Amino acid sequence: MKETAKKGQYCGQPLPIGYKVDSQRHVVIDEREAAAVREAFKMHIAGAQLRDIVQLFADRGVMGRRGKPVSNAVVYRMLRNEKYLGEFYIQDVKLNVEPIIDQATFLEAAQHFKTSRNNAAGRAKVNYLLSCKMFCGYCGSMISAEAGTGKLGKVYRYYKCGDKKRGKKCELKPFPKGHLEDAIILATVNDMLTDEMIEKLTVRILEVQEQENADDPVVGLRRRLDSNKKAPAELAGRDRRRRGPWPGLSFGCPGGRGGAAGAGDPAGRNKKGPDSPMRWSRPGCAPSASETSRMTTSALG
CATH class of the missing domain: 1.20.5 (Single alpha-helices involved in coiled-coils or other helix-helix interfaces)
Known part of the structure; x- marks a missing residue:
């Protein structure tokens, strides 16, 4: 793969929208798709929402790389993808690819993400604790933060039904920011933080x-x-319990089950002298009670 990259040829994951591979496997710009990508960056900087940018691709007939319509997630990643600056790397080898987005535009788009321009709570200079966390009990629309300036220049901040804010009819009246937030905090402490x-x-x-x-x-x-x-x-542990209190000594009969020298006693330990406490009275059988007592006395004494 690295040798292929050194030749300027691409081999890897599907390319971002706006790029394609030519007959020699070089990454080149797809002008039809690239025009939509450039427009998407401009709309984002201007404050457009993700769904508006998604609609842009649908209107221009630009599909995702798997043949599906472009989604919010695709647009979200697109606006952060440094490959649109021509930054294509394969195993630390940089390909010579023409950028679709210039550096200044890309950085300006990044700044808008830092301030969460597409989020109402992020756009507000004042911290609205309940923004995007409540829904209208009448129409089900999300409650939005709102602010207005009175005749004397005083700024009034309040919460308002999202549908009503967009000009639709709703019975819910706007309520002051401070009063609602204080009531919610008090209810949380009294009702939720109990033992x-x-x-x-x-x-x-x-x-x-x-x-x-x-x-x-x-x-x-x-x-x-x-x-x-x-x-x-x-x-x-089970093996130690099976062998008993004398490690290396097995009781039983020949043929792999202890006893006389053989498969069960490869070291020939039972071939001791007649005075040895480990001598067995009958080859191939377990020691008698008197022999066991004598071995125990010998081991302890």
Whole structure:
């Protein structure tokens, strides 16, 4: 792939809207799509909403790379994509690609994102605590922040139904910003921050967390990994219990089950002298009770 990039040829993910690959696999500008991209940047800087930019691509017949209509998410990534500056890299190799957007336009668009121009709460110079968090009880429209200046120059700030703000009919009257925010904060402290409610919230949060852990495959894999780490220690413990209090000595019969020298006693430990406490009275059988007592006395003394 790196050698291909050194030749100026592209091989990678689908190209952004506005670019295409020619017959020699060089990245070139698709003028029809690029015109829509340039217009999208201009609309964003002018304060247009994402849905307006999406409609621009629909009107011009420009589709996404998978054949689907351009969505808000596509436009959102587009306005931040440095590839429109001609910045194409493949394994640290820069391709020679003509930019669609100049540096000044790209930076100006980025500044508008920093101030969240498409968000009402972000546009406001004053912090509206409830902006984009309430809905009208009459028509269901989102409540918006609003401000107006009186005859004496005093600024009045309040909340207003979104539909009514756009000229539609709604029974909800505007209400002052400070009065509503104070009432909401007071109700939150009195009704939500009680011992009973905190306990309920704690239980609910733990339930949600457990459910998320159960649904998360990574958590399941970690549990299996921890179980596998414990398995060798458990096997070693069972093996020690099976061999008894004298490591290296197995009781039983020949053929892999202990006893006389053979498959079960490859070291020939039971071939001791007649005075050895490890001598067995009958080859291939377990020691008698007197022999076991004698071995125990020898081991302890």
